[in-house]
Amino acid sequence: MDLTYTKKQQAFRLEVRQWLADNLPDQKLASYDTREGFEQHRAWEGKLFDARLSMVMWPEELGGRGCDLIEWLIFEEEYYAVDAPMRVNQNGQLLLGSTLIEYGTDEQKKQFLPPMAASQHMWAQAWSEPNAGSDMAAITSKAIRDGDHYVINGQKTWSTRASFADWCFGLFRSDPTSSRHHGLSYLMVPLDAEGVTIRPIKALNGKDAFAEIFFDNVKVPVKNRVGDEGVGWRVAMATAGFERGLLLRSPARFQQTARKLVELYKANQQTADNDPSIRNQVSEYWSAAEAYALSAYNTVGRLNQGDKIGAESSINKIFWSELDLKMHETAMRILGSRAELLDNDAEEMRWLDGFLFAQAGPIYAGSNEIQRNIIAERMLGLPRA
Secondary structure (H helix, E strand, O other), X not given: OOOOOOHHHHHHHHHHHHHHHHHOOOOOOOOOOOHHHHHHHHHHHHHHHHOOOOEOOOOHHHOEOOOOHHHHHHHHHHHHHOOOOOOOOHHHHHHHHHHHHHHOOHHHHHHHHHHHHOOOOOEEEEOOEOOEOOOHHHOOOXXXXXXXXXXXXXXXXXXXXXXXXXXXXXXXXXXXXOOOOOOEEEEEEEOOOOOEEEEEEOOOOOOOOEEEEEEEEEEEEHHHEEOOOOEHHHXXXXXXXXXXXXXXXXXXXXXXXXXXXHHHHHHOHHHHOOOHHHHHHHHHHHHHHHHHHHHHHHHHHHHHOOOOOOOHHHHHHHHHHHHHHHHHHHXXXXXXXXXXXXXXXXXXXXXXXXXXXXXXXXXOOOOHHHHHHHHHHHHOOOOXX
């Protein structure tokens, strides 16, 4: 693995660093789980788009910059190093966008990707249902074809960003006689369509991070279907691969958290050293974050040579989700009772926010128990339990 950067890559890093230095907001944006914060983040991402730094890997004609995976890693490193605002449209841009580039029609790419890159259209993910969470093949929401439209009835739940988003994408049963992963279609639905009802669900922090979506005879054009009718499961698995792999959670995110954990330890070393295990954990997790970054560069090198990630994405997902949780748990131990302060301007509150969010890591994108089954069966060839 060659770890040296080309002159072009070094120039790109300097350009990103300078742009962030010139344009980073003076004040921290409000939480994107509030209406005010959601719109602040939309405006920020529009600014990134204007600088051609929103979706750097997408083709230029679709709102991107045509960068390769190494340049994407460079962009992420610079972005997280300065604590730039978290990306609010990542469900659309990183998951649906990547899926459309692989499975969408030319018309769909032209219609949906540029406004997605500019965050003019914000997207929610609509996978889970009341009885179909980790067992997503148990989906019952129906999309019955009627001429040039599908008529959707059913309910989705735990839909991230649906409280304020403009569109959602999800799986619906287009063959009412089918079962499990057969007869499903992958559809894109405007959330202002007649018959759509959004009911926010408050997260642990009291904010509207999730929502239920109810569909009552909602008409969606057939042209909004991604992939062929009835094979939505295969398309959705591609989306899940993007979610579990590199794109949704770049190594830079965890490297920055590890660096902050080291700073937190140093600032509180006198009390933290009362428990010698804390020092060892801080060192271990910093090393783990760096190792994940090196592993990502190795993976990117293989991808650039035409390789595929496949079931390996399950290893990534388990690693980053459990590392994130461990780092935040250690920060909570260092801070002690101060970790429970509810002051939005305090650094302690940022750790608490991260700790609460990290609880979801082993669940979303397919629970870690499911990922371990995938590794056992598909990578190790072990028999089904």
